[in-house]
Amino acid sequence: MAVRTRDLALVAVGGVLGSLTRYAVGTAVPHPAGAWPWATFAVNLAASVLVGLVAGFAYWRHAAHWVRPLVMTGFLGGLSTFSAFAVDTVTLAEGGRAALATAYVVVTFIACVVAVGAGTAVAQRIWQQR
Amino acid sequence: MTPVLLVALGAAVGAPIRYAVTHHLRDRGATTHAGTLIVNVVGSLVLGLLVGGGAGDGATALVGIGFCGALTTMSTLALELWDSVIERRSHHAVASVVLHLVLGFGAAWLGWAVVS
Numbered sequence: 001m002a003v004r005t006r007d008l009a010l011v012a013v014g015g016v017l018g019s020l021t022r023y024a025v026g027t028a029v030p031h032p033a034g035a036w037p038w039a040t041f042a043v044n045l046a047a048s049v050l051v052g053l054v055a056g057f058a059y060w061r062h063a064a065h066w067v068r069p070l071v072m073t074g075f076l077g078g079l080s081t082f083s084a085f086a087v088d089t090v091t092l093a094e095g096g097r098a099a100l101a102t103a104y105v106v107v108t109f110i111a112c113v114v115a116v117g118a119g120t121a122v123a124q125r126i127w128q129q130r
Numbered sequence: 131m132t133p134v135l136l137v138a139l140g141a142a143v144g145a146p147i148r149y150a151v152t153h154h155l156r157d158r159g160a161t162t163h164a165g166t167l168i169v170n171v172v173g174s175l176v177l178g179l180l181v182g183g184g185a186g187d188g189a190t191a192l193v194g195i196g197f198c199g200a201l202t203t204m205s206t207l208a209l210e211l212w213d214s215v216i217e218r219r220s221h222h223a224v225a226s227v228v229l230h231l232v233l234g235f236g237a238a239w240l241g242w243a244v245v246s
Contacts (some may be wrong), residue, residue, distance in 0.1 A: 003149070003150050003153045003154065007149065008146045008149060008150065009146075011145050011146050011148075011149040012141075012142045012145055012146045014145065015141045015142065015144065015145020015146070015148075015200045016138045016141045016142050016145070016200075018141070018145075018200070019137055019138070019140070019141035019144075019145070019195065019196055019199050019200045020134065020137060020138060020141070022195070022199060023133070023134070023137045023191075023195050023196075023199075026195070044204040044205070044208075047204065047205035048204065048205050048208040048209070050205070051205040051206070051208070051209045052209065052212065055209060069149065072205075072206075072209075073145070073148070073149050073206070074145055074149075076203075076205045076206075077145060077148060077149075077200070077203040077205060077206055078141055078144075078145050078199070078200045079205070080203050080204035080205040080206075081173075081198070081199040081200075081202050081203070081204060082170040082173065082174060082202035082203060082204050082207065082230070082234060083170070083173035083174045083176070083177040083194075083198040083199060083201070083202040083238070084177065084194075084195075084198075084199060085204060086170075086174040086177070086178070086234050086235050086237070086238035087174065087177045087178050087181050087238045087241075087242065089235060089238070090178065090235065090238045090239045090242050091181065091242070094239075094242070105231070105235075108204070109208075109211075109227065112204055112205070112207075112208035113208050113211045113212050113215070115208065116205075116208045116209050116211075116212040117212055117216075120212070
């Protein structure tokens with residue numbers, strides 16, 4: 001199925017809103033060099049728990065078509081980021097904080113995957129028909 | 131332009147590209163992992179170049195926070211990893227993590243190292 005213009009527009013709108021939220025969090029919680037990147041960690045964790053929740057909602061409640069491109073791909077994709085995660089890790093390691101960089105990578109991957117599972121579990125409790 | 135507008139502008143380009151790349155590859159039989167990997171590697175390379183080169187505030191807002199931030203994603207990656215594990219396709223999850231570690235972090239380092 002070809003990419004639909006309407007879906008691209010929904011992804012763009014969601015992506016802008018998610019990215020502005022990420023920018024606001026990054027501005028509110030500045031990232032000193034050599035420290036754990038709390039803002040990026042927080043938005044990635046929040047986006048992961050929410051994507052599990054919304055994916056569960058979409059699955060159990062047969063959500064409208066626009067939910068996936070606007071909320072999941074757009075907003076939560078824009079809220080979360082891999083590029084800042086990767087570059088922050090590199091600058092931590094290059095700055096002599098190799099152990100912190102390693103911990104940051106391991107904790108981010110595990111926490112985000114577990115967060116998706118937690119979001120899905122909550123969605124199942126709320127929206128699965130019994 | 132204010133930083134907010136620059137971030138919005140970059141994101142308005144980055145997010146639809148991520149969607150189009152993933153959609154395009156999935157239509158050609160690739161798993162969704164492939165599209166996510168490609169956008170994450172490309173975004174990491176570009177942000178590495180930007181940060182390593184000491185870009186100014188405007189370029190950081192437009193290209194770094196806006197474009198690269200919206201082009202790349204952790205939530206979709208985490209969702210794909212979770213789905214792979216519960217659908218007993220753990221080899222997909224392992225491959226995706228390894229490729230992100232090698233190519234994603236490799237690209238970020240490469241971009242950062244060549245200009246800094």
